[in-house]
Amino acid sequence: MNEREKNDPLRELGERLDKARAASKGPLGQAPENATSTGNALAFGWRVGIELLGAIAVAVFIGWAIDRWFGTRPWGMVVLFFLGVAAGMLNVYRAVSGLGRAVGFRLPGETPPNGARWDDED
Amino acid sequence: MAIELHPLDQFKIEPIIPIHIGGLDASFTNSSLLMVIAVVLASIVVIWGSRKRELVPGRWQSLAEISYEFIAGMIDDNVGHEGRDYFPFVFTLFMFIFFGNLIGLVPFGYTFTAQIIVTFAMAAVVFIGVTIIGIAKHGWHFLSFFVPHGVPWVLLILLVPIELLSYIIRPFTLSIRLFANMMAGHTMLAIFAGFVAPLALLAAAPLKPFAVVPLAVDIALIFLELLVAVLQAYVFTILTCLYLRDAIHLH
Numbered sequence: 585m586n587e588r589e590k591n592d593p594l595r596e597l598g599e600r601l602d603k604a605r606a607a608s609k610g611p612l613g614q615a616p617e618n619a620t621s622t623g624n625a626l627a628f629g630w631r632v633g634i635e636l637l638g639a640i641a642v643a644v645f646i647g648w649a650i651d652r653w654f655g656t657r658p659w660g661m662v663v664l665f666f667l668g669v670a671a672g673m674l675n676v677y678r679a680v681s682g683l684g685r686a687v688g689f690r691l692p693g694e695t696p697p698n699g700a701r702w703d704d705e706d
Numbered sequence: 707m708a709i710e711l712h713p714l715d716q717f718k719i720e721p722i723i724p725i726h727i728g729g730l731d732a733s734f735t736n737s738s739l740l741m742v743i744a745v746v747l748a749s750i751v752v753i754w755g756s757r758k759r760e761l762v763p764g765r766w767q768s769l770a771e772i773s774y775e776f777i778a779g780m781i782d783d784n785v786g787h788e789g790r791d792y793f794p795f796v797f798t799l800f801m802f803i804f805f806g807n808l809i810g811l812v813p814f815g816y817t818f819t820a821q822i823i824v825t826f827a828m829a830a831v832v833f834i835g836v837t838i839i840g841i842a843k844h845g846w847h848f849l850s851f852f853v854p855h856g857v858p859w860v861l862l863i864l865l866v867p868i869e870l871l872s873y874i875i876r877p878f879t880l881s882i883r884l885f886a887n888m889m890a891g892h893t894m895l896a897i898f899a900g901f902v903a904p905l906a907l908l909a910a911a912p913l914k915p916f917a918v919v920p921l922a923v924d925i926a927l928i929f930l931e932l933l934v935a936v937l938q939a940y941v942f943t944i945l946t947c948l949y950l951r952d953a954i955h956l957h
Binding site (some may be wrong): 588594597624626627630631632635638639641642643664667668670671672674675 | 761762770867868869871872874875878879882883886887933934937938940941
């Protein structure tokens with residue numbers, strides 16, 4: 585950099601901004617993940633709760649609808665209830681361990697796991 | 707003197723301009739009005755903010771830049787570079803929900819995000835859009851989304867339906883989360899507010915000062931609701947990003 589650039593008021597402002605950003609805890613200073621721990625814990629708790637309950641509710645509803653259409657009462661509801669519980673737990677597990685990481689998903693650099701267990705985290 | 711305040715009255719939809727097409731009620735309601743206001747406000751912030759394009763931003767420009775950077779950063783972190791194509795959609799979604807949630811806290815406002823049909827419509831658009839993007843990018847390979855790796859085929863009979871279900875559930879949980887948060891918060895506000903006037907006006911004289919208690923609770927709740935309003939807009943948007951990522955970065 586040359587002398588002119590160094591004395592540039594904008595440059596100085598930029599440095600001050602960087603400093604202020606580093607000091608602040610706001611979303612600009614750092615990743616919003618750690619920004620407000622209470623707020624995020626609240627949001628995350630809600631997310632997990634709805635994930636589990638929503639899965640069961642939707643699955644039971646689908647089961648009920650299947651029963652209505654095919655007259656298979658109560659088996660559709662029973663089977664779908666257990667599937668819903670499993671799906672809900674799976675979603676909660678994924679939300680907790682890897683923020684919504686679905687089955688087919690892999691990070692660009694990741695190698696496809698040959699023979700690795702599908703839910704193997706390590 | 708009777709004070710009739712039902713905590714759920716605030717969610718009532720009232721037609722402002724009745725429009726009936728065929729048998730369909732397409733009236734312009736208070737909910738639609740607030741949606742229009744949210745869109746106009748969001749547009750004003752962004753358009754007014756990008757009007758001057760100064761090197762050192764003023765207030766409005768800062769506002770527009772912060773919201774732009776926030777969503778752009780979110781997409782970069784969660785979807786990656788390919789996600790930039792979907793920035794306009796994600797940004798629009800965030801601004802709409804964000805303003806919708808906040809307008810609901812303004813007196814005489816109406817919280818359209820506290821209606822499940824509104825949140826479900828948005829979640830359904832996200833879900834269908836993400837599924838189409840996934841199929842367009844990966845073709846039939848997209849179906850491998852539901853087949854976990856390295857699982858004996860006997861287990862697949864059990865696991866594929868579970869995976870399919872956990873995928874189908876997405877729009878429901880996405881919409882229920884936003885709707886339930888907004889609705890629960892606003893109902894709570896109304897319930898505590900409903901205690902204030904009867905206590906102050908109708909209660910026996912020694913009890914009257916206690917009207918301050920629900921009022922204080924309501925004030926605390928307003929701040930909590932501000933936090934929830936912002937957070938839920940954030941959560942809805944970040945989950946949209948995560949779903950996009952799943953569809954784009956299929957192995």
